Amino acid sequence: MATDTNISVQLVRHATVLVTINDTTVLVDPMFAPQDEMPTVTDNPAVPEFLTTANQRRNPLVPMPDVDLSHDAVAVTHRHADHFDEAAKSELEADVPLFCQPEETEAFTDEGFTDVRPVDDQISFDGVTIHRTPGRHGHGELAEGMGPVSGFVFEADTTLYTAGDTIWYDAVERTLDQFDPDMVVLNGGEAQFEQGDPITMGVEDINAVRNATDATVAVVHMEAINHCLLSRDELRSGTEDVLVPEDGEQLTSSRA
DSSP states (O other): OOSSOOEEEEEEETTEEEEEETTEEEEESOOOOOTTOBOOGGGSTTSOTTOOOSOOOOBOSSOOOOOOOOOSEEEOSOOOTTTSOHHHHHHSOTTSOEEEOGGGHHHHHHTTOSOEEEOSSEEEETTEEEEEEEOOOSSHHHHHHTOOOEEEEEESSSEEEEOOSOOSOHHHHHHHHHHOOSEEEEEOTTBOOSSSSOSSOOHHHHHHHHHHOOSEEEEEOOSSSTTBOOOHHHHHHHOSSOBOOOTTOEEEOOOO
């Protein structure tokens, strides 16, 4: 692992982040819709019909910040609408290198993307090795119903782990042990329905990650989608040594 890090993460909004390692920038999970243009999450066909939410607010809850979205490639952890939406489908260049789960390759090519690169285990791009990592989008049968999800590790002179939509479980711990990342980006918000347990990380999960690594830990996926009920202030008060960026904020790793 490098002693001088050359890595940054800029939160755009929700799970949309710009990851820069050396001179390579990857746009992760693009959701570009204007405020209130998308329905509540339970109107998404990817969400099981029996699920309901505590509110029916339209998404996204907040506007896009004024951010330079220039990028060399795109990585999509999974195709739920809050991670890849119709606006992103329209606005992204058709020939952008696009990294995804193997199960979702055909969906992207059917939409007209011409350089889709499924990541089975790992793949190289512009001096960066991209590893696909497992995730569990909830607990029990609900996690099964939410479909396959992934995270990614971006590895060059430094290493960044974007965990994706997952709770804390043994595979996340194994990923931290295997890659010993300099920086970890977690999807917080404790997204939940009125049925079942949360499907993304809450305070307890994030503290477990914090205790498992000495990496810089940042939490995104907050205050932008109607079923993400854990606020930034609640997360800050329940954790220590965790970065909770605002939309548009850029972070760097402080790990030596």
